[in-house]
Amino acid sequence: LQIASRLAGSGLPAVVEPKNARTFTAPMRELEARVKHGKFRHDGDLMLKWAVSNGVVTRRVDDSLLLKKEHAESANKIDPLDALIQAIGAMLRTVQKAERSFQVFILGGPKRGPAV
Numbered sequence: 001l002q003i004a005s006r007l008a009g010s011g012l013p014a015v016v017e018p019k020n021a022r023t024f025t026a027p028m029r030e031l032e033a034r035v036k037h038g039k040f041r042h043d044g045d046l047m048l049k050w051a052v053s054n055g056v057v058t059r060r061v062d063d064s065l066l067l068k069k070e071h072a073e074s075a076n077k078i079d080p081l082d083a084l085i086q087a088i089g090a091m092l093r094t095v096q097k098a099e100r101s102f103q104v105f106i107l108g109g110p111k112r113g114p115a116v
Contacts, residue, residue, distance in 0.1 A: 021064035
């Protein structure tokens with residue numbers, strides 16, 4: 001909340017969104033569809049791979065989805081995956097066209113250079 005307040009105080013848009021099945025279901029379905037159809041690509045970022053391996057999707061009786069860690073007390077993080085899903089949610093809220101023609105790219109990955 002502190003960073004959102006600072007961003008808003010600087011005139012930048014900031015939205016605090018709760019992590020729950022209502023806010024995560026649509027973006028998780030979008031991500032799932034893109035992965036299934038080969039329309040999601042990333043550059044092999046090790047942090048994102050690690051976060052994905054730590055996440056578990058709970059499909060509820062009402063068919064809603066929620067991302068969690070395997071165990072609540074686990075030290076393994078899913079923050080990068082949470083951020084990706086929240087970004088997709090923001091993208092879905094702002095897209096006004098009936099046909100979506102966009103891609104999601106994750107940049108970063110391991111640095112390559114001369115060995116020291």
